[in-house]
Amino acid sequence: MTTLAVVSAGLGEPSSSHLLADRLATAVANRIDVDTKVVHLRDLARDVADNLVTGFPGARLRRVVEDVVGADALIAVTPTFNASYSGLFKSFVDVLEPGSLVGKPVLIGATGGTERHSLVLDHALRPLFAYLRAIVLPTGVYAASSDWGAQAGLVERIDRAGAELADLLAGRAPAAPAAPYGDVVPFEQLLNGGRPTP
Template identity: 80%
Template sequence: MTSLAVVHAGLGSPSSSELLATRLAGAVSARVPGLEVRTVQLRDLARDVADNLVTGFPGARLRAAVQDVVGADALIAVTPTFNASYSGLFKSFVDVLDPDSLVGKPVLIGATGGTERHSLVLDHAVRPLFAYLRAVVVPTGVYAASSDWGAEGLPARIERAGGELADLLAGRPPAARPTEDFVPFDQLLASRARS
């Protein structure tokens, strides 16, 4: 049976990070029959993570969460954006993982924030973190600002990213999927010449 670990670092319950993680997992589950999904809510493990960083020994709950992540066939990782980067809790959990434990694992990354200004967090912080761990990060990361909820573009990005992760789970490279807002360069030039 194929398994998917879903890690989110939302501090509230519920949180926008939890909501995004759930929707991403749903998009993958819709494409992978019989997918087993295990969710790791880091909010519940904050003290365990801190204790492990200080003592070097994981408690039973943290050990189980790490095993869920390491043992899964793929990972969805979602963090809230704090000060233009991933949250400290999110990074602390990643620091608990063995540096070689995610090598070659397909990963879909996501982040949430109050404003669109932080949307580059995926490419300047989260993607490099998983690249350093030698995971295989899908091309489409999903950032959701407060204004994205209920807006047009977010569901399409979730579906595209979920499809890319499902393709990797099936052993296929992610398919090239045209975006609705893509305009070929020659058309842009032609429209500019007319104006």
């Protein structure tokens, strides 16, 4: 069975980062059968810090790293701190061995207070995983506080991102989007007063 690792760096409980990570995992699981392993980094903060100081992971952190590295795909979600990913998120990534994410599909997500921080996906997360030579999916999902109330746009982004990852894991070509302007009146017809040109 396809395995999916879901890493959330949310610090609160409840956490909007955890919620976004769960919704993204559900969007994938609704399309293909996956064995999902969820990691809440807040529960591993001391283990990560100990590893950075000693250079050796404890047993619990080692199991989590093996789950993430051994998974067929990764969903990674972080809260936005100072216009970038959180320190805990980056510290966990630093624990991973160089080359351990090469070729792994990664769906990125982030949460924050306002829409102004949405570029964290493209100026922080995407370059980080590109440096690690992972395959970063085209659609990343950012959720501001206001997105949770409206939900319509957020649900659409989550579904699109989940479909992209599911299609990649299933070996399917992504579905072509419907042409948004399929019923456009030709320019020549508009010049002819709306009547079809002879």
